[in-house]
Amino acid sequence: MTKNGAEIVISVLLLTTTGLLFFINRCLSLSQFFTNPSSEYSWITSGFLNILGYSTVFVPGYLIYRYIHKIGYLDKAGNTRLTFVIRKCFEADEILERTNVASSNVTHSRTLLQDTLLLLFYFVCLQASFLTWGVLQEKVMTQKYENTKGDIGHFTDSQFLVFVNRILAFLLSGFVVFCTRQPSHKAPLYKYVYCSLSNILSSWCQYEALKYVSFPHQVLAKAAKTIPVMIMGKLISKTKYESYEYVAALILSVGMLFFMLDTGNDHKGSSVTTLSGLILLCSYIVFDSFTSNWQGSLFKQYHMKPVQMMCGVNLFSCIFTAISLMQQGGFLKSFTFMIDYPSFIFDCFLLSICSATGQLFIFKTIATFGPLVFVIITTIRQGFSVLLSCIIYKHEIRVIGIIGILLVFFSIFLRVYCGYRIKTKRKRTQNVDLKI
Missing domain, CATH: 1.20.58 (Methane Monooxygenase Hydroxylase; Chain G, domain 1)
Incomplete structure (x- = not known):
């Protein structure tokens, strides 16, 4: 032809x-x-x-x-x-193979102090962005808005919230990509489609779940995703994990389960409602676990910068959600709600800013420390989110909840300590082999 x-x-x-x-x-x-x-x-x-x-x-x-x-x-x-x-x-770019070989020969070794400070910086920025985002997310999906006329409305379109989060993140990352010097982009664009699709589906499930389960239960149920992430890592990236990583993930999940059992559910509905919330949460965990591991494998294969990853993923996320919203008339309904309830505009804009800045640090964390470390940071953030929610909405925390919190922090300490010990042993072994 x-x-x-x-x-x-x-x-x-x-x-x-x-x-x-x-x-x-x-x-x-x-x-x-x-x-x-x-x-x-x-x-x-x-x-x-x-x-x-x-x-x-x-x-x-x-x-x-x-x-x-x-x-x-x-x-x-x-x-x-x-x-x-x-x-x-x-x-893919024709010079990809040569670039990969060259990149693999260049190693950027950091000291333990540098690693600790960098991880602490990412940790603080992620907590600040997503704790604010979590509070706003709960407000937008569960609270009612009132205008000057006394009318009361409840926003229900989860996909529109996903869109506004992604469009600002795309504009921010696109601005950084075009205004700063970036390495040549090697990955074919279709590679971003998979993690973009799983990313918007996980976000949609997260928003929808708030209609059926309480915020503390939703947040803490996600903590168990460290194990699915490790499973996805083995399936997608063929990642090998140490025994202590499985133990730490199990302790982490048990600790979060204890905390979850200690807080009540504000959504006391039928068994169908509970089942819907459970299905949505399980779907979120699966989609989110796939997303972080697929992104991790792309970083290893194509060596793109985190901001390039952010731009590519959010480009397709904007396309997917925008077309779907146009077909369903979602834009018209959401903009009408904005006109009727102006306070929603501020919440929506602030929600998007927190999501966009948080995404920058998500991609930096995954690129630097891998998907499992990012999930552990996220899990700690989820614990803080529940504590914040308990303070705002007066949820009671009993002994079993405190035990759960202690188990979570113990699992984090265990992983960091064991990881450092194993890394130190391997360096010593390599030095001995070089001397021989």
Whole structure:
């Protein structure tokens, strides 16, 4: 097939699949079944429509990817604009292999003090960003807004909150990428699609879960994700973990479980409500565990900067959520809510700032210390979030909750101490081998 013929096929694939999926999603969004679902099952219908909206981007991209590889389009294509876009989306840079070899030979060794100070800096910045974000998240999804007329409203569109968080993060990271000197970007753009999709799904599950379970229970249930992250690490990145890391993760999860059992649930609903919250929390854990490990593997493979990762992931997150919101009329509903309740605008903007700055430190932490260290920092932040929530909303903490907190900090100490001891032993062994 000629080059022009292949480009016509690619254009037809893009237009027909996008148009068909857009039409199906729009028809379903306007149907009575999806417009007036039961409150207990609303997350199922909205989640289905969201995924169908994401497929408007994912399915055409997948079909084009399969087609260009089947006909060897990139091997014989010229230098047209379409070819340039396709290469950026689906092909790694030709000098990637040489860059990887060179990068692997360059090691940036830091002392224990430097590592400790750097980790402490990331830790403090992550806590400040996401503790504020957690309080605002609870307020936006659980509290009611009142305007000057005395009208009361309750915001319910979780996907719009995901969008505003991602659009500001994309603009911030894009500004940094274009205004500062960055290494050449080697990764094909489609590699970001997987972690972008899992990232927005995990965020959506997190917001939706607040409709069915209390904030303390939601936060502390996530603490158990250290074990799924380790499992995902072995499956995706083939990461090998030491025995003490499994022990520390288990103690951490048990400690958070104790704390969770010590606090009451403010959402006393039916068993269906409890089941919905449980399913959403489990889905969040799976999606979030995949996201951090996929990003970790991309850092190792392509050696991009954290801000480049942030820009790439949020680019697709904005595309996915924006198209889905347009198909469901989510933008119109959310902007109408903003006009009716101006105080929501401030909360939404501050929520986005906290999310964007927090993401910068998320990617820096994963790139520097790996996904497991990031998850441990996040787990500690979740404990602080619950403590903050208990102070604000007067939740009582009993002895079992205090024991849980102590177990969490003990697990952190155990991991840091054992990690340092093993690292020191390995250095000594290497020095002995060099002398021999």
